[in-house]
Amino acid sequence: MPTRHTRHRPRHRAEGRLGAVLGSRQGHVVVAVALVAVLTAAAVALFLGRDRADRSTADGGEPTREVTTPPTAGTPTAAPPDTDPSAGTDPVAPAPPAAALLDWAERELPVDSRLRAEAGVRDDLLAAGAPDDLLATDRPTGPGDLVLTVTDGEPTARSRVLARFGGLTVADPSPGIPTAEQLDRRRTLAEAVLANPTTRAPEEAAAVLRSADVDMRLLSLLAVLTAREGIGVAAFPRTEGDEGPARSVLLDAVGSAPVGTGEPATAPLRTWLEAQLPPFAPDHVEVTGDGVLLSYRYASDPDALVAEVSP
Structure with missing residues (x-):
C-alpha cells in the first residue's frame, strides 16, 4: 500500500x-x-x-566485479543453446492505471497534496491502496494547498495536465500562470x-x-x-x-x-x-x-x- x-x-x-x-x-x-x-x-x-x-556522498568506489564460480554438484546449469530459457515464464504485467497513478503521486507531488476524484475513479484509487489523507478533499483548504483532479474523461480547458495513466488523467485545475x-x-x-x-x-x-x-x-x-x-x-x-x-x-x-x-x-x-x-x-x-x-x-x-x- x-x-x-x-x-x-x-x-x-x-x-x-x-x-x-x-x-x-x-x-x-x-x-x-x-x-x-x-x-x-x-x-x-x-x-x-x-x-x-x-x-562521503559518493556513490561508491570501484565498480563491483562480478565473480563467476564453477557450478557445484546439484547446482542447475544454464540451458543448452537451443533451449529458450524464457519458455513458460509469464511476462510481468504492467501496473493497473490506479496503482501506477498512486506510485507517481508518491514520487512527484508534495506530501500535503490531495486528489479530488470522480466517484468511480475514487473507488478505483481506494481499491489500489490510496491513503485516506490523499483523497480527503472535504477538509478546509488554504491558499497554498495543492488539490488536483483525477478524471477518466477530459479535464477542463483551463487545467494543466500533469500525467496520464491509461484512461486516468491527473490535472491541476488552477495552475499558476x-x-x-x-x-x-x-x-x-x-x-x-x-x-x-x-x-x-x-x-x-x-x-x-x-x-x-x-x-x-x-x-x-x-x-x-x-x-x-x-x-x-x-x-x-x-x-x-x-x-x-x-x-x-x-x-x-x-x-x-x-x-x-x-x-x-x-x-x-x-x-x-x-x-x-x-x-x-x-x-x-x-x-x-x-x-x-x-x-x-x-x-x-x-x-x-x-x-x-x-x-
Whole structure:
C-alpha cells in the first residue's frame, strides 16, 4: 500500500550568496552579462553550503566485479543453446492505471497534496491502496494547498495536465500562470545558459532550453551551475502526458568532468546540491550510469516561488 512520508531536508549553513559563486570564477568562465543580472535578481537566495569535502556522498568506489564460480554438484546449469530459457515464464504485467497513478503521486507531488476524484475513479484509487489523507478533499483548504483532479474523461480547458495513466488523467485545475515579466526572465536565463561556451547539450535538450519551458527552480539551479563550472545537459526527462514546464534534468558532466556512477566528479556535485536551500534544492537526486538525474516535485506556480525569495 502506498504511504506518504513527510520529507525532512537537512539544514546547511550558508557561506555566501550567489554573487560569491559568480565572482569566484571570474576570468575562468565566460557568462553572458544577462545571466549575472538576472541571477542576481531571480536566485539571490540560492546559497552554497559549507565545504564538506570530507563528507562521503559518493556513490561508491570501484565498480563491483562480478565473480563467476564453477557450478557445484546439484547446482542447475544454464540451458543448452537451443533451449529458450524464457519458455513458460509469464511476462510481468504492467501496473493497473490506479496503482501506477498512486506510485507517481508518491514520487512527484508534495506530501500535503490531495486528489479530488470522480466517484468511480475514487473507488478505483481506494481499491489500489490510496491513503485516506490523499483523497480527503472535504477538509478546509488554504491558499497554498495543492488539490488536483483525477478524471477518466477530459479535464477542463483551463487545467494543466500533469500525467496520464491509461484512461486516468491527473490535472491541476488552477495552475499558476507566469506573468510576461516572469516568462521574459525564464527566456533570458535559458538563452544565457545556451550562450555559455561551457554548455554542452544535444539538440533535443537545447530545444527545451530555447523554449524556456523549464521550471524556474530548475532553470535557476542550472544557470548557477553554468556560471560556476559549466554543465553537460543530456536530457529533460518527462512523465508521459506531462504538459507543464520540465521539472527534471539529466546532467552528464560538470565542467569538463563526466558525472554518474563511478565518476569522481559526482561526489562534489552531490555535496553542492545537498547544500542548496528551498525552493532551489532538488527533491530527488539519483546517480545513474548515464549521469545525475535531478528532479523537483510539482509546484503549481514555481515562478512565484522563486520571486518570493528574490529581491
